[in-house]
Amino acid sequence: MLPTPAYAAASATSPLAPWSLDRREPGPHEVLIDIAWCGVCHSDIHQARGEWKGSIFPMVPGHEIVGTIARVGEKVEKWKTGDVVGVGVFVDSCRTCPACHAGDEQYCEYGMSETYNSYEREADHIKLDRLRPTYGGYSTRITVDENYVLRIPAGLPLERVAPLLCAGVTTYSPLRHWNVKAGDEVAIVGLGGLGHMGVKFARAFGAKVTVLSHSANKREDALRLGAHDFVATSEGGALKGNANRFDFILDTISAPHDYNAYLSLLRRNGTMVVVGIPTDPTPVAAGALIRNRRRLAGSGIGGIRETQEMLDFCAAHGIAADVEVIRIEQVNTAWERMLKSDVRYRFVIDIMSLR
Numbered sequence: 459m460l461p462t463p464a465y466a467a468a469s470a471t472s473p474l475a476p477w478s479l480d481r482r483e484p485g486p487h488e489v490l491i492d493i494a495w496c497g498v499c500h501s502d503i504h505q506a507r508g509e510w511k512g513s514i515f516p517m518v519p520g521h522e523i524v525g526t527i528a529r530v531g532e533k534v535e536k537w538k539t540g541d542v543v544g545v546g547v548f549v550d551s552c553r554t555c556p557a558c559h560a561g562d563e564q565y566c567e568y569g570m571s572e573t574y575n576s577y578e579r580e581a582d583h584i585k586l587d588r589l590r591p592t593y594g595g596y597s598t599r600i601t602v603d604e605n606y607v608l609r610i611p612a613g614l615p616l617e618r619v620a621p622l623l624c625a626g627v628t629t630y631s632p633l634r635h636w637n638v639k640a641g642d643e644v645a646i647v648g649l650g651g652l653g654h655m656g657v658k659f660a661r662a663f664g665a666k667v668t669v670l671s672h673s674a675n676k677r678e679d680a681l682r683l684g685a686h687d688f689v690a691t692s693e694g695g696a697l698k699g700n701a702n703r704f705d706f707i708l709d710t711i712s713a714p715h716d717y718n719a720y721l722s723l724l725r726r727n728g729t730m731v732v733v734g735i736p737t738d739p740t741p742v743a744a745g746a747l748i749r750n751r752r753r754l755a756g757s758g759i760g761g762i763r764e765t766q767e768m769l770d771f772c773a774a775h776g777i778a779a780d781v782e783v784i785r786i787e788q789v790n791t792a793w794e795r796m797l798k799s800d801v802r803y804r805f806v807i808d809i810m811s812l813r
């Protein structure tokens with residue numbers, strides 16, 4: 459066993475505090491990664507505070523991991539010591555169901571093993587091993603199956619790459635799946651970690667990008683990040699003035715809000731995709747969908763293949779997250795700031811501060 463410093467939440471009402479966990483020596487098909495950077499996702503807060511069902515404590519959050527391979531199992535051929543790699547939101551899946559075969563491991567019919575707040579799998583990769591919870595990247599190292607590791611292309615600053623492992627692929631995937639292309643009118647709703655990556659990707663795909671934000675003071679940043687237009691949703695009449703305008707809306711808001719108000723902004727045959735996961739369900743009016751033959755859909759992260767494609771796209775186009783680097787002791791304050799929408803635009807933990 460490998461004693462590993464970490465930060466954990468002991469319960470849904472405890473702040474994160476120093477903790478130690480045991481990582482395992484890599485098995486034949488596993489690698490041990492020394493973690494250098496870990497991004498802070500709003501999903502870390504939702505789960506550590508028990509806002510989604512089934513939280514497992516103690517919880518070590520973190521699923522935007524970048525680091526270096528420290529050791530490889532005897533049968534590993536893909537990786538060698540010193541390789542710079544990433545781990546995203548999941549570390550295993552069944553490997554046999556149609557979703558896994560299609561490279562959509564995040565939709566595995568048996569459920570993915572998430573990087574934290576989940577369980578490792580038994581040898582068949584189908585059943586969960588409920589005696590072995592998973593622990594995430596707010597820690598100095600992690601042992602992962604070689605097939606659930608991403609290659610980090612050279613050329614981008616690693617602290618700005620870490621957020622791509624969740625915020626990046628979660629916005630890249632729906633824009634690709636719904637074929638957002640040059641000339642499309644695209645709205646990105648909510649300018650946080652996910653939203654700011656959505657702006658960069660939609661712009662790179664040639665769309666006309668508008669940010670819809672309830673923080674009027676983010677206008678300049680939105681334009682600097684690549685948006686063509688900015689709508690301050692807190693200003694009276696702002697949504698009405700943009701009715702029937704967009705081909706595609708990506709909704710990244712983390713808090714409960716009225717989907718119908720945003721659906722009304724879709725033009726004929728337009729699609730709104732929710733990626734934000736507020737705690738409470740939201741009623742949707744049939745009329746809001748029927749008018750203009752609108753579609754409402756959801757999307758979850760991306761599979762391994764697509765995450766690698768996204769990382770390579772970012773390297774080729776010089777795209778990375780805008781980050782504020784913090785030490786691990788600052789993580790509770792960072793969470794409070796995120797809850798006030800005060801993040802520009804992703805906190806990333808320097809894991810050196812845990813060593």
Ligand code: NAP
Nearest residue numbers: 500501648649650651652671672673712713734735758759
């Ligand atoms: P974040 O950095 O905190 O950004 C969320 C943004 O939502 C805020 O910056 C703010 O943008 C907006 N917002 C917050 N409260 C609001 C309110 N009361 N009314 C209107 N807008 C509000 O969070 P994130 O890490 O990007 O994550 C966003 C959501 O996506 C979370 O729910 C997270 O769990 C979820 N998520 C889903 C997936 C997936 O696979 N589907 C993956 C990762 C994360 P403005 O200040 O611009 O209004």
Ligand code: ZN
Nearest residue numbers: 499501624625
């Ligand atoms: Zn995330």
Ligand code: ZN
Nearest residue numbers: 552555558566
């Ligand atoms: Zn599967």
